[in-house]
Amino acid sequence: MQRLTLDRCCVISAAEGPAAGMPVLELIALAEQGEVDLALTTAFDMELPTADAAKAARLSAFLSGCPVLGDTRVAGPFILGFSTLGTDYLSEPEAGPDWEAIRAILRPGSRPNEPVWAEEEAEPERRRKYRQAIDGIHLLGHKLAGRDLFVTNDRELLRRADRLQDELGIRVSTPARALQECSPPA
Numbered sequence: 001m002q003r004l005t006l007d008r009c010c011v012i013s014a015a016e017g018p019a020a021g022m023p024v025l026e027l028i029a030l031a032e033q034g035e036v037d038l039a040l041t042t043a044f045d046m047e048l049p050t051a052d053a054a055k056a057a058r059l060s061a062f063l064s065g066c067p068v069l070g071d072t073r074v075a076g077p078f079i080l081g082f083s084t085l086g087t088d089y090l091s092e093p094e095a096g097p098d099w100e101a102i103r104a105i106l107r108p109g110s111r112p113n114e115p116v117w118a119e120e121e122a123e124p125e126r127r128r129k130y131r132q133a134i135d136g137i138h139l140l141g142h143k144l145a146g147r148d149l150f151v152t153n154d155r156e157l158l159r160r161a162d163r164l165q166d167e168l169g170i171r172v173s174t175p176a177r178a179l180q181e182c183s184p185p186a
Helices: 008-015 018-032 042-050 053-064 095-106 123-144 155-159 161-168 175-182
Strands: 002-006 036-041 149-151
Touching (some): 002 008, 002 018, 002 175, 008 018, 008 053, 018 036, 036 042, 036 123, 123 149, 123 161, 155 161
Parallel strands (some): 002 149
């Protein structure tokens, strides 16, 4: 059975309904039938407060009606300024090099152990770097849990899929491709 990790954007598209999220809704149906294992990372919960109130309410309502995703979380690395105690690994020996490798892929030119952002940076740049850090936490949590496929609609992550696969063994796919791969033969 394939073990898939869904990115936040997949949950958003599924919550918006069939027109936007049909492949994700079909993956959820496969999970309900026991054909695939779906999970979110703890970074999903870190992102909810950054959504506007209406979107956060829609996501929460969608998840409460979706038992295969409601409480399923994959713990990621504890990252100061992002993580909540009791939800993520405080220390994972293999996390350090993988975290730095993910950061180098998501944010070319970043230096090891460099802060996520500098206080003097303008808001749009801080927001972009925050998203990159959250994406990194999603990916590292997925890798540390030994899951098979990270499913996303995020163009930036999909653009970097080959490097993530080649350098870290993290397979990244669109929901439609994941559905093709995981669907039982007809």
